[in-house]
Amino acid sequence: MDELRRMRRVWVIGISGSGKTTLAAELAGRLGVPHIELDAMHHGPDWAEPELEQFRADVAAVIAGECWVVDGGYQRKLGTMVPEAADTLIWLDLPLHVSMLRTARRSLGRVLRRTELWNGNRETLGGLFWGRESLLGWSVTQHRIYEHSLPELFASPKCADKRILRLRSAKSVRAWLATVPG
Numbered sequence: 001m002d003e004l005r006r007m008r009r010v011w012v013i014g015i016s017g018s019g020k021t022t023l024a025a026e027l028a029g030r031l032g033v034p035h036i037e038l039d040a041m042h043h044g045p046d047w048a049e050p051e052l053e054q055f056r057a058d059v060a061a062v063i064a065g066e067c068w069v070v071d072g073g074y075q076r077k078l079g080t081m082v083p084e085a086a087d088t089l090i091w092l093d094l095p096l097h098v099s100m101l102r103t104a105r106r107s108l109g110r111v112l113r114r115t116e117l118w119n120g121n122r123e124t125l126g127g128l129f130w131g132r133e134s135l136l137g138w139s140v141t142q143h144r145i146y147e148h149s150l151p152e153l154f155a156s157p158k159c160a161d162k163r164i165l166r167l168r169s170a171k172s173v174r175a176w177l178a179t180v181p182g
């Protein structure tokens with residue numbers, strides 16, 4: 001319980017479909033802290049990306065706060081600024097096929113319902129399945145990258161004082177979340 005009280009700055013990472021936004025929103029609600037979705041900060045109208053300096057400044061302002069739950073990666077743009085500012089790091093490392101199926105199901109539903117994500121943006125079938133920036137292709141690539149980069153990051157001196165959780169199944173996510181009051 002004391003450990004949960006100290007959990008005030010949490011970074012949730014995982015590939016698309018791993019459940020990071022769902023977990024982050026639920027956790028933020030239980031902890032009574034703001035939930036920040038990096039995708040919402042990064043994707044402007046018509047999927048425009050912010051200037052790197054502006055994105056880094058916006059994220060720096062958020063993580064300067066006393067408490068938060070941030071979900072998303074963007075390490076190529078942000079480096080380790082989010083995990084270094086966090087006290088708790090949660091890696092949702094579900095099997096690739098589970099996340100891929102979730103992503104396909106979720107995104108197809110969004111396409112059919114024309115659900116707005118952030119800043120007027122909507123997913124498309126092409127964006128899900130085809131092209132260089134296909135969401136499913138990106139997920140496979142990120143899964144491979146995370147397999148190597150996240151254990152390395154978590155073992156580094158930058159994370160020596162962090163609480164680190166690597167949850168590998170939906171069941172383990174639910175079980176851990178059940179330990180968080182609220």
